[in-house]
Amino acid sequence: MKKRILTVSSANMDFLMNVMQIPLAGQTVSSPGTYSFVPGGKGANSAVAISRLGGESIFCTRLGNDSNGALLRAIYEREGLDTRFVFTDQAAPTGLAAIMVEPSGQNRIIVFPGSNNCVCEDDIESAMLSRPDALLMHMEIPSSAVITAARYASEKNIPIIIDAGPAKKDFPLDRLPKLKIFSPNETETEIFTGISPGSPDNCLRASMALSRLVDAEYYVLKLGDRGCYIYDGKYYHCLPAYDTNVVDTTAAGDAFTAALTLEYLRCGDIVRAGKFANAVGAVTVSGSGALPSLPTGSDIAQFIRDKGEKI
Numbered sequence: 001m002k003k004r005i006l007t008v009s010s011a012n013m014d015f016l017m018n019v020m021q022i023p024l025a026g027q028t029v030s031s032p033g034t035y036s037f038v039p040g041g042k043g044a045n046s047a048v049a050i051s052r053l054g055g056e057s058i059f060c061t062r063l064g065n066d067s068n069g070a071l072l073r074a075i076y077e078r079e080g081l082d083t084r085f086v087f088t089d090q091a092a093p094t095g096l097a098a099i100m101v102e103p104s105g106q107n108r109i110i111v112f113p114g115s116n117n118c119v120c121e122d123d124i125e126s127a128m129l130s131r132p133d134a135l136l137m138h139m140e141i142p143s144s145a146v147i148t149a150a151r152y153a154s155e156k157n158i159p160i161i162i163d164a165g166p167a168k169k170d171f172p173l174d175r176l177p178k179l180k181i182f183s184p185n186e187t188e189t190e191i192f193t194g195i196s197p198g199s200p201d202n203c204l205r206a207s208m209a210l211s212r213l214v215d216a217e218y219y220v221l222k223l224g225d226r227g228c229y230i231y232d233g234k235y236y237h238c239l240p241a242y243d244t245n246v247v248d249t250t251a252a253g254d255a256f257t258a259a260l261t262l263e264y265l266r267c268g269d270i271v272r273a274g275k276f277a278n279a280v281g282a283v284t285v286s287g288s289g290a291l292p293s294l295p296t297g298s299d300i301a302q303f304i305r306d307k308g309e310k311i
């Protein structure tokens, strides 16, 4: 039976600019390179990743009543998402992200949240009727919506996974019920704890600090090209990243958390899930753009075989 994951989160159209140089304040740069409009948004990226990796993916978000909204909805349907809880907001425009990617693959993103800011309690209440095996969220919708959804899920004993992107310093972590997994990247870890997880010692210190801020069974730090760090309150595991050719890091974290959630539900082993998520992150960074770079289950099986490992 496929695992059913409800993602309550954001959807954006990404204005993707591949540039040679990112301008400084007050500077105009005429850059060779390319630009395109690509489907993205942390929630949509995770929801599509779940579907491509073999899960049943239910998506709850808000789009604007505009051409970007219509385009994104059609894409989600084509990707096999359950879109019954993808609502159309009559007032706010579809979210838009401006993304600049440097030749190294590093990105800088500014999000105009638009209709993502209108995800509300009624949307969440109806989406919870889908009876998912897990609830996945990011912080790209209002904090009140994240807390409401987490509380609904907790009442129904549904495991809750929170990807802490984009971290909001003032997010009331103490109002969240017990989570299954809390997963920030390096920047987000530092925003919440003041500790940069640059070394194994600091990963442990940061994880322990997180455990005082938010109650979770597992803290999974996403460390980019260093892999991930898993802490369960007692033991830790450092899982190195796979070697890969980095083209664009956009959506790698969203794909990682989606894969971590799906594989954990499938096998109940957080370390195995972390290795699988590392592979999904590695394949995602080797492609350009958010949704277009997300791998399928067979892409990952092939990638792991090519590395001479077993799944």
Ligand code: RIB
Pocket (backbone or CB within 6 Å): 010, 012, 013, 014, 039, 040, 041, 042, 045, 096, 097, 109, 111, 140, 250, 251, 252, 253, 254, 290
């Ligand atoms: O994590 C990458 C995503 O962040 C992009 O697709 C962009 O839309 C922003 O939400």
